[in-house]
Amino acid sequence: MEKLIISPSPHIHSGDSVERNMYAVILALIPACLVSLAQFGLGALAVMAVSIGVCILVEWLICRYMLHRASTITDGSAILTGLLLAMNLPSNLPFWIVAIGAIVAIGVGKMSFGGLGGNVFNPALVGRVFLLIAYPAQMTLWPEVGQLTSYTDATTGATPLGLMKAMISDPSSAANLSVDMPSQLNLLLGVNAGSLGEVSTLALLLGLVYLLYKRVITWHIPIAVLGTAFVFGYLMHLINPIYPTGLFHLTTGGMMLGAVFMATDYVTSPMSKSGQLLYGALIGLLTVLIRLFGAYPEGMSFAILIMNAFTPLINMYMKPKLFGDK
Template sequence: MDKMIVSPSPHLHAKASTASIMRDVVIALSPAIIVSILFYGWSEILVLAVSAVSCVALEWLIARYLMKRPELFSGSSALVTGLLLAMNLPATTPWWIVIVGAIVAIGIAKMSFGGLGQNIFNPAITARVFLLISFPVQMTNWTAPKGFIGGIDAVSGATPLGIIKEGLKSGQTIPQVLAGNGMDVHMILRDIGGSAGEISALALLAGFIYLLVRKVVKPWIPLSILVTIAVVAAIFNGIDPEHFTSPNFNLMTGGVLLGALFMATDYVTSPMSNWGGVVFGVGIGLIVMMIRYFGSYPEGMSFAILIMNCFVPLINRAFHQKKYGRA
């Protein structure tokens, strides 16, 4: 007879593991990835591939040779970081900038804090912000290259948010800007220009619903972000529609959906409790809208998430589970 195992209880384990959760996230991202590949073509595939491969490879190299703790290589989570980073970049990003992004995401934002689970800031967002500041031209000049399906003419120039910000700065009102650029606010299905992840709200939503059904994430963080943005935008837009963009417009542009559904819900860098999540989400929503209405950057989702990342330990300390028998 074989030697029997002896271990403390419990003797059973749920099916979910870190790897299976990461697999679910990849599945959830795939509709948006497919849509962006269809729209942006080979260059999008290149960005995705470079980002994913370099993130996974970097994590392995750093864990193995720099930290000398090969068990810190997580694989699946680095892949998710890589995909999210790629979806945050324009399809036209040169490959070497993508690699710089991967180095920042994995090397600085993740591994220097001790690897998976130890990082304070969302790695993909940190990398995006780093690139945004370091390479403003490549990161904001959205030239839509030829995709696999037609439908959009190659539009070059800034994102809708960028266009409006410029217009407002030069003293125009929003209707004037929109009319001058031939835009309307029907951007549910596809954006005009933007990073891969911003292109299709429906694809992102579909993926997120999958995560909800699989019970990988809870809806409270995205819900509170979106509601906050909508409410703040509705108030300002109601007071002065000429200078403040509408709720609809704000929800559908500038990576709000990608950020709210997939970046702000990152386990490691978001609060654990439901109410903590709500505070986190409301904070992000408020900061986004403040940046958009009063700041000098046209969007602000990335900054908002990074700023609220800092507060996660505090939020975790403030919000606890309701304990049994201690009411």
Template sequence: MENKLIISPSPHIHSGDSVSKNMYGVLIALLPALLVSLYYFGLGALIVTLVSVLSCVLFEFLIQKFLIKQPQTIYDGSAVLTGLLLAFNLPSNLPIWIILIGALAAIGIGKMSFGGLGNNIFNPALVGRVFLLISFPAQMTTWPVPGTIPMDYVDGQTGATILSLLNEGATELPSYTDMLLGNMGGSLGEVSAIALLLGFAFLLVRKIISWHIPVSIILTTFVFTGIMHLVNPAEYVNPIIHILSGGLLLGAIFMATDYVTSPMSKSGMLVFGIGIGLLTSVIRLFGAYPEGMSFAILIMNALTPLINMYFKPKHFGGK
């Protein structure tokens, strides 16, 4: 009998997706924001990005080879993506030795200590970012002025972000045009709203992510900060400023949508996004720290198993 009947368990439909395909798809979506950061922050952006990416790949290789004895996964793009996202959450004048510590925290603590990709509870890049923010608050909150590109990138002219200006009670802020294009202080990947939205459109078209988490975060933040602005416009700024400034778009589009650390069902994603939006708004408006996106995502990462328990996805073939 030449024609053999092959029997295999369901499901029998394959989407063609893979870890590496999706990881490299996200990397492509981040290219516009990377180009904007290189334009405005120059040498510093290039150094921070290269050191972060290369060190994340190196640390993952060393940990898998010598500590946990796992097959190498550095080729699937996840370590590169962690390094790029970590760089996007750092100022462009951060010293190399601090970047290395952040990369080790992101890969060693945030990812490999849980068993590697697919097992981590928290977003690894945000683990690295928050670790550095707590350990080196002065260096992590010193922001280079866009367009100033000295030969020694660490000693460039520094300024403030929009959120820190608001926290200090300032009234003169960058224009909406500057916020859209990226001509303002901040971390590498958070400054240009247009670049991030272009990446968002690419991810949606390629069906790498769904709209549920980013849109629920943005709408929740807009509604909450909008209500506060209507109640007291003298103290609370227009909600559009909250959407276009800080790391809200970067976090909503590229960090909160991480497959491993976000809920599986569509309804769970909406709950997850609403929680992040509320926490971010509360921290920004009432907390001592001007930015709250990183902490909000990590808190909701911890609640993801609970959300999955109550908001289960439909089983294959279910209605």
């Protein structure tokens, strides 16, 4: 007599999994990682290695000795958090500061909420913003490109956003500072100072195309972020030409990295398509506002964390349609 085995749903599996999505995002980051390695060499490699290694170690230790459960390091989320944190850091940051950022990202930003799926804020950005507040001097020294064998003794320079901020603060200096501003072509290719993830818009766009092709993310959040920043940036430029154009906003700082790889985090972004559009639009708007009127030249990290906090509210009022509902 044959036995009938009854199991709970789902009965049809799509092949989708946490591991698949995490490693797909890591794969999509490879072009940007290669550009940062080509531009910063040893420093970029060191920051990536320390950040990823400490993230994996901290998650394993917490799972084993604090939560007393099986390790989750094989799902790829700790590796991705470490890589994203590294992409938000300068390539000359001392090892011990990178390690502190990784400990905060995993220990505070992720595991204190119970691990993957429970965190309210993007863990990598929690680590990055903590370091920015705790170590502002070290976090705002940006090595110039091409110093492949230098690390802590690399020659530093201003980022495009730093130059923009200086022009806004002192319009009379705009003519002199504009000489040091990279061209739009250099911004696309990554020939400019900045964090590891700021140096190539084109490489990050390749990652976006890959993630959309693999259906790891949808277009709603990235397009909402980038479209809003582009339009609002141009409106502000029309009001006052000292403000940069919308295209400048898209190709500088963490705009592309944040829109493609960080704002799209499954756990901390809204579930419905309409909610994602609102969420992305407000991130783009807040980023430009912070850049133009805030104390920091960059606003992407703060904008994403602010909207992470509003995600539960967006989910409450902008719910997806029930299956079968007309």
